Amino acid sequence: MAPSEQIEVELKFDVDAGHTAPDLRILPGVIGASAPETFQLDATYFDTENLDLAGNRITMRRRTGGHDAGWHLKRPTGIAGARRELRIGFGDAPADADVPAELITPVIALTRTRKLIPVAALSTTRTVTTLMGADGRPVAEFAEDLVSAQSMLPGGHYQEWAEWEFELLDGGRDTRLLKAAEKLLRNSGGRTASSASKLARAIGSTPTVVEPHLGRRPTALDLVVTDIAIHRNSLVAYDPQVRIDAEDAVHQMRVACRRLRSIFAGFPTVLDPARTAHLNEELKLLARILGDARDSEVQIAIDQGLLRSENASAALVAELTGTETTIHDRAIKAAHSAMNSARYFALLDSIDELIASPPPGPDADIDAVTAVDRSIEKNRKSIRKAQKTLAAMTERSPEWEEQLHTIRKRAKRLRYSTDAAEPLGRKRYKAVAKAAKRLQSSLGDYNDTRINRQRLGELAATNTLSGPDMFVLGRIDARQEVDGERALADYRKAAKDL
Structure with missing residues (x-):
């Protein structure tokens, strides 16, 4: 399948497992919602031994289950809450298939000659509700996730957690809807996510690259x-x-x-x-x-x-x-x-x-x-x-x-x-x-x-x-x-x- 790329704009919250989500149909511009669907998602995340991708807030994974099974590469965009996602479907490709070249090329300046290896395995039970706009078009997707993760790094550990994700669809930029959703979900028990991504939480601290800056009296x-x-x-x-x-x-x-x-x-x-x-x-x-x-x-x-x-x-x-x-x-x-x-x-x-x-x-x-x-x-x-x-x-x-x-x-x-x-x-x-x-x-x-x-x-x-x-x-x-x-x-x- 040919690669496709889109901008992903989403909110992420930590939440207690089993916590009841609010009725999102009260959000501005939303007139209806689909019946919830539950999927089993299994993902393997890849990085170098030095975590060159994670350190630059990039994730590369191979995931089965759901509507977008395949290879995914997510990169920062410079816009808060937004990431650029490159997708490649794989059909019936084996679980140990090599990382596609189309995903390696955009990040090869970071990975260079270092080998990409599995660094984490995540299993997610995801319940998805799609929100509809006035014209019947899907405008957002709400996911309730139960996650189990195993770090595959030396000394890595197993952990479980629950989270909510609210994502605008089709690269949406409806800031009014996004702000209203953030307020509603926080008031309903959502907490600021402890990590920017599931991978970051699974593997713990990484050598994150920070923007260079000077102190007060630089030499x-x-x-x-x-x-x-x-x-x-x-x-x-x-x-x-x-x-x-x-x-x-x-x-x-x-x-x-x-x-x-x-x-x-x-x-x-x-x-x-x-x-x-x-x-x-x-x-x-x-x-x-x-x-x-x-x-x-x-x-x-x-x-x-x-x-x-x-x-x-x-x-x-x-x-x-x-x-x-x-x-x-x-x-x-x-x-x-x-x-x-x-x-x-x-x-x-x-x-x-x-x-x-x-x-x-x-x-x-x-x-x-x-x-x-x-x-x-x-x-x-x-x-x-x-x-x-x-x-x-x-x-x-x-x-x-x-x-x-x-x-x-x-x-x-x-x-x-x-x-x-x-x-x-x-x-x-x-x-x-x-x-x-x-x-x-x-x-x-x-x-x-x-x-x-x-x-x-x-x-x-x-x-x-x-x-x-x-x-x-x-x-x-x-x-x-x-x-x-x-x-x-x-x-x-x-x-x-x-």
Whole structure:
């Protein structure tokens, strides 16, 4: 059966076994309820020995019984009370069937090369009542569960409990119904659930991943490690999106790599450089691989934009966009291959080890604000020096064009240095970040027009296009020339703010 995914929005309560549930037909928007149905559900939960999934509030199970028997993967959504659930039915598959690849791929950045093993077995007697809305459509489901659970971890134990679950159906967002149900169920004997999931209760405490944050008086090392943890989380979060080539995912994962590298470059004496050099090189390689896919992705979007207002023939569209599409498909396959390699998983392991046990450098204990100020000033001086070199060059020469690219890279480095200060919550860095972003963006826009005009010229030189198509190329080139001059003017204004 093909995988299906939906957003699950539910309430969960602990309750005394046998406690009578209230009549939920009094809830707003509910006009009726189905007769209760009772099911026997048997589930085996899977995780790594390190509980990498449970630590990230993710559950993976194989369950028999009920209307949704099969494999389930539940992940956080960032919305309170909501989780993303991926389901795969298995029909008559044997109980010891391997975990489907469709469930492993979204979490492989967490599990990596570690084996998935059974960590808990749960048996639930579930009585379900479906609530109907005014149009006769099911709007919510109420489940009364009697649960018996056996942890399969070393030293694990057996336990029993009862709970209520109230779930909106079809990814519902009826907050009025949800709030009313919570109030009614609490007033009827429901208590705040002791665990976020049945698995969490079955296996007990787990090494839950917490969002990185700073204390009141952070050192430079505190700030650097916090920033590394933030961007590590971003890298892992975008991994499954890149694997399905979701929109903007390659770009965001590449940015995470660059931000991690910028921390090493911007604060070189806070961590021991001898211990981080290899990590920096691995991130550079990953960013380059992702960059091939990202560059073709950007060029496809640019080409489509150039042609949008033009009466271009199918031949011209194919000439301008066809090659990039092929390049992108090939680059995405290369990225996926790299992301399935032992080298990539070793990189992720190394980042985690660095966060858990950072190797301090000579400036690890200085004040975080001082470290940021030094980094920003160093990058500002680097940009000014590059601009002075640019002023001595012949405008529009190849060297001049390359120097603009150098300035853009240094502006990006400055921007990342100011971004690294975000956990400090200091407003004075925002103006610098804004100027650096504007500088970087304007030079990026100029570089795009330069590359586009070069490609247009090469295409025109082939003499394979019709007269009308050549006219279209001329119109596009003229627009790109104007856009390039506009971008340069914006760069010169932005440069004054640094």
